[in-house]
Amino acid sequence: MSHISKIELVIQSLEDLKEACRQLGFEFMENQKTYKWYGRWVGDTPLPEGVKIEDIGKCDHAIRVPGCTYEVGIIRRGDHYILLWDYYSEGGLVQKIGLNAGILKQAYTVARVRKEARQKGYRIRVKKIDQGVRLVLSV
């Protein structure tokens, strides 16, 4: 063993986010400027950093998830993207994209690493583990 790191995901690639949506059966809505949510801010959770109340519901692209009435908004922030979505149970998103959009972020990470690692000539194995997914890159 040599070292262990923990990474906080920053979404930088729209192409890999599209691939994640394809893998999960979600629909990527290119240039959709609003996303569906409860429609009124009730103040029950803190707003994400840099997001104002008037920003909620607006986006650069959106993700439509089958079986959900609400959608995920994709907002460009300089060289990266953030996801905004309403996790009120009526919208159905938590069950499909996971707490903190973890399932979507997981699929994005797999898509992103797979593509880049393949280009760099690594051998890639993907397996399910109890807590999620494991990618093993062999040199």
Add this chain to the structure above:
Amino acid sequence: MKEIVIDISSDGEIRIETKGFKGKACLEESEFLKNLLGKETYKQLTPAYYNTNKKKVKKYLQLCG
């Protein structure tokens, strides 16, 4: 065998572990993943990190004479 293991939990947490590397090679080899995925929030070097291929030089004290 040299491997980079990436665990992605269902809540989106990413953990990278390098195996079989000696010295700083592990950091260099996994650097592209950190740039690809985001910000490193935690790093722990393991004993193998300090293990390089340099020969150890043993020094002895002359005890008599």
